Amino acid sequence: MRIRYRHKNLLIGGSLVLLLLLIGVFAPVLAPENPYQQDLRATFQSPSWQHPFGTDQYGRDVLSRIYYGARLSLVEVIASVGLSLAAGVPLGLLAGYFGGGFDKAMMGALDVLYAFPGIVLTLLIVAMLGPSLINMLIAIAIFSIPMYTRLSRNLALGLK
Secondary structure, three states, X not given: OHHHHHOHHHHHHHHHXXXXXXXXXXXXXXXXXXXXXXOHHHXXXXXXXOOOOOEOOOOOEHHHHHHHHHHHHHHHHHHXXXXXXXXXXXXXXXXXXXXXXXXXXXXXXXXXXXXXXXHHHHHHHHHHHOOOHHHHHHHHHHHXXXXXXXXXXXXXXXXX
C-alpha cells in the first residue's frame, strides 16, 4: 500500500490506462447512442444532457464515438506491440546467445532501422505496402522491433 502512495505518477498513469481499458472493453454498454447512426437534423449540436460532448457534422454522438475509438486504439496498440515483441524478442535472444558474426550482422541491420526517424520509416513502409490499418500496424511494429531486440539481446548477454 505504501508503494502506491510513494509513486504518485505510477498511480495516476496506471489509473488512466485502466480507465481507458475499461472504457474500450465496455464501450457497447457505456455508449449512450449508436456511434455510427447519423441524424442530419442534429448536426453540430453543442453539449447537452442527451449528447454530453455534442454531435459532429453528421449528427453522430461524439461521446459514443470516443468510447468506440478507445476500443479501436486498444486493438491497434495490442496488435502492434504484440507483433514487435513476437519478432524482436526471439531475434535479440538469438543474437545474444550466439554472438559473434550473427550478433554483429543482426545489430548492424537494426542500426539501419535506427538511422531513420520513426515517422519517416513508418510512412515509407505504409507507402510501400499500401494504405490500410493492417499495413500501418505492421509499419509501427517494424519500427518498434529494434527496441525489443536490443533489450532482449542485452538481457541474454547478461545472463550468458
